[in-house]
Amino acid sequence: MAFSTEWEQVYKNQQHLSLWPWTDLVSYFMRYVKPNLKNERPKILELGFGAGANIPFYKSLEADFYGIDGSVSIVDKIKEIYKEYKDNLFCGDFTKSFPFEEKFDVIVDRGSLTHNYTKDIENTIETIKKSLVKNGYFIGIDWFSKSHSEFNSKGILKDANTKILTEGYFTGLGTIHFSDEQHIRELFKDFQIIKMEHKVHTDYTKDEDKTDRDIFAGGGNKVFASWNFIAKLT
Secondary structure, eight states: OOSOTHHHHHHHTTOSOOOSOOHHHHHHIIIIIGGGOSOSSOEEEEESOTTTTTHHHHHHTTOEEEEEESOHHHHHHHHHHOGGGGGGEEESOTTTOOSOOOOEEEEEEESSGGGSOHHHHHHHHHHHHHHEEEEEEEEEEEEEBTTSGGGGSSEEEEETTEEEESSSTTTTSOEEEOBOHHHHHHHTTTSEEEEEEEEEEEEOOOBTTBOHHHHSTTOSSEEEEEEEEEEEOO
């Protein structure tokens, strides 16, 4: 099993169209990566760039930006919006290979790899290792945590960390991968983890029209939990 084909339909339905750069990515890049880059015009690859939310940030860096996404419709749309990058944007399955000969200073994933089975994530990491320059960086943002309310939702367990959920917020979004610290460190055992944070947001909002179970199937107070980390290839 490879990347979640459900996302093609999600984008066709005009859903999950994030349009603003992710604050965590900007912060991680500017604080921990940019000061250590030797290349003034870094080559940056984003896996699963989606609706292109982070592309304005890459433009502000004057970076050579490349991207790969599994949705034909979203890739075509972003090529029209950002014509200057259209030759660097590809539709494909990044869990199998990258369609680039270039070596990258930074590879970014904002919540895309976490929609795959463990073996596909492992395969992607092997490709990442081959595609980064020496001392290059991988930035992982919003990898779902096992502390997330949805980890206990009903669904089909595909491997120890991956489920296809049949109730709750992630229903219809294909494979959902949940990580803990040990799992991430094992996946990136050939890298140096230079930053790792566990984000936990608990929502105490009460909605008279919707129960907690309508939104997060775990019931009780809703918890969004995810991992941010930077791994350096040494």
